[in-house]
Amino acid sequence: MRWPAPTWPGPICLRRTGALTAASWRRSWCSSSSPAPAAASRWLPDLASSKKLGAFSITEPAAGSDATATKTTAIRDGDHYVLNGTKIFVSNGEVADTYVVFASTNPARGARGISAFVVEKGAPGFGFGKKERKMGIRANPTRELVFQNCRIPKENLLHKEGFGLFTAQTTFDCSRPGVAAQALGIAQGALDETIAYVRRRRQFGLPISGFQAIQHMIADCATQIEASRALLYATAKAMDRALKPAYDKAIADREIIYDVMNRLGVKRWTKESAMCKLYCSDVAMKVTTDCVQMCGGIGYMADFPVEKYMRDAKITQIYEGTNQIQRNEIAMMLVKELASAEKAEG
Numbered sequence: 001m002r003w004p005a006p007t008w009p010g011p012i013c014l015r016r017t018g019a020l021t022a023a024s025w026r027r028s029w030c031s032s033s034s035p036a037p038a039a040a041s042r043w044l045p046d047l048a049s050s051k052k053l054g055a056f057s058i059t060e061p062a063a064g065s066d067a068t069a070t071k072t073t074a075i076r077d078g079d080h081y082v083l084n085g086t087k088i089f090v091s092n093g094e095v096a097d098t099y100v101v102f103a104s105t106n107p108a109r110g111a112r113g114i115s116a117f118v119v120e121k122g123a124p125g126f127g128f129g130k131k132e133r134k135m136g137i138r139a140n141p142t143r144e145l146v147f148q149n150c151r152i153p154k155e156n157l158l159h160k161e162g163f164g165l166f167t168a169q170t171t172f173d174c175s176r177p178g179v180a181a182q183a184l185g186i187a188q189g190a191l192d193e194t195i196a197y198v199r200r201r202r203q204f205g206l207p208i209s210g211f212q213a214i215q216h217m218i219a220d221c222a223t224q225i226e227a228s229r230a231l232l233y234a235t236a237k238a239m240d241r242a243l244k245p246a247y248d249k250a251i252a253d254r255e256i257i258y259d260v261m262n263r264l265g266v267k268r269w270t271k272e273s274a275m276c277k278l279y280c281s282d283v284a285m286k287v288t289t290d291c292v293q294m295c296g297g298i299g300y301m302a303d304f305p306v307e308k309y310m311r312d313a314k315i316t317q318i319y320e321g322t323n324q325i326q327r328n329e330i331a332m333m334l335v336k337e338l339a340s341a342e343k344a345e346g
């Protein structure tokens with residue numbers, strides 16, 4: 001028996017999953033969300049034009065979901081900071097030119113002692129450790145970063161000392177919809193491939209697309225994808241409308257975006273961006289699993305694209321904060337909102 005030829009156009013797959021674009025976009029975003037104006041003009045043009053790649057590095061062996069447990073230190077020494085520690089699981093590791101690195105400038109202050117820095121590839125004392133072997137998104141390298149008395153100019157501090165976790169959270173507010181978009185692309189790509197396959201594949205003398213069991217799975221997948229798209233697009237549009245004036249003003253006045261957001265009373269988008277990431281990634285995992293099922297044995301084979309979509313979908317439930325952490329944040333924000341509303345009513 002001949003299986004239908006796999007339809008696996010590599011570049012199209014990358015475009016569909018958006019894996020690389022999402023990764024580089026969100027890394028670059030982080031760098032753009034907070035640097036002082038001088039720093040911004042040094043790094044942002046090349047990042048924005050994709051001449052250079054960025055990376056975002058907060059995770060450590062003992063600080064995953066709990067970033068407050070950061071052990072990497074950055075101690076001020078004259079006009080420099082000296083970094084020591086190890087970061088793990090860094091997307092774009094080694095291929096990126098600039099790394100946003102979170103380190104404690106004041107360990108005694110715990111979470112409030114963490115600060116964000118830009119470290120350039122080639123900085124003295126900055127090296128790369130283990131390259132991870134992964135289930136999915138293998139086109140993007142994931143690496144360990146090692147800092148051994150790494151000296152960087154004091155100007156590489158983003159915003160102010162102690163604002164690291166705030167920088168990280170504000171970055172996540174904008175980057176989580178990027179992961180949601182990646183998940184949406186993966187789910188759509190898997191379903192497109194699957195519908196094409198079930199139309200061609202015949203069993204019991206009929207195309208398997210004629211069986212109601214398959215039709216219902218297709219209908220459920222397509223409906224969940226459309227619901228993801230609606231949530232993500234609505235959120236992205238609302239965020240654009242709300243944030244653009246603040247970003248335009250920050251650029252025009254060469255001010256730090258946080259300060260402008262605070263002054264203009266622009267709200268944070270933590271809850272909505274977490275909802276997008278949570279929902280779209282859970283849908284991507286379910287849809288890709290169902291697509292493998294609809295394709296049967298060939299769906300499980302590495303020669304056929306759908307198994308890759310399933311492997312790639314999994315990461316969207318894990319990085320940029322696991323989906324358990326998204327749920328925690330959504331619930332926390334809802335409780336806070338109600339508490340503030342009650343306080344306002346007196």
Ligand SMILES: Cc1cc2nc3c(=O)[nH]c(=O)nc-3n(C[C@H](O)[C@H](O)[C@H](O)COP(=O)(O)OP(=O)(O)OC[C@H]3O[C@@H](n4cnc5c(N)ncnc54)[C@H](O)[C@@H]3O)c2cc1C
Pocket residue numbers: 056057058059063064065066088089090091092134137142315318319320321322323324325328
């Ligand atoms: C391929 C890949 C690329 C990555 N890229 C980057 C990157 O570019 N930069 C970067 O800094 N990091 C990156 N990460 C790290 C990623 O963000 C972390 O793996 C993720 O945040 C989870 O941390 P952890 O692995 O330490 O899991 P843990 O924090 O140990 O969590 C293990 C389990 O416990 C659950 N859990 C933990 N705390 C709670 C809680 N309070 N409530 C409920 N459940 C909880 C988690 O949801 C999870 O199911 C990447 C990871 C991978 C796999």
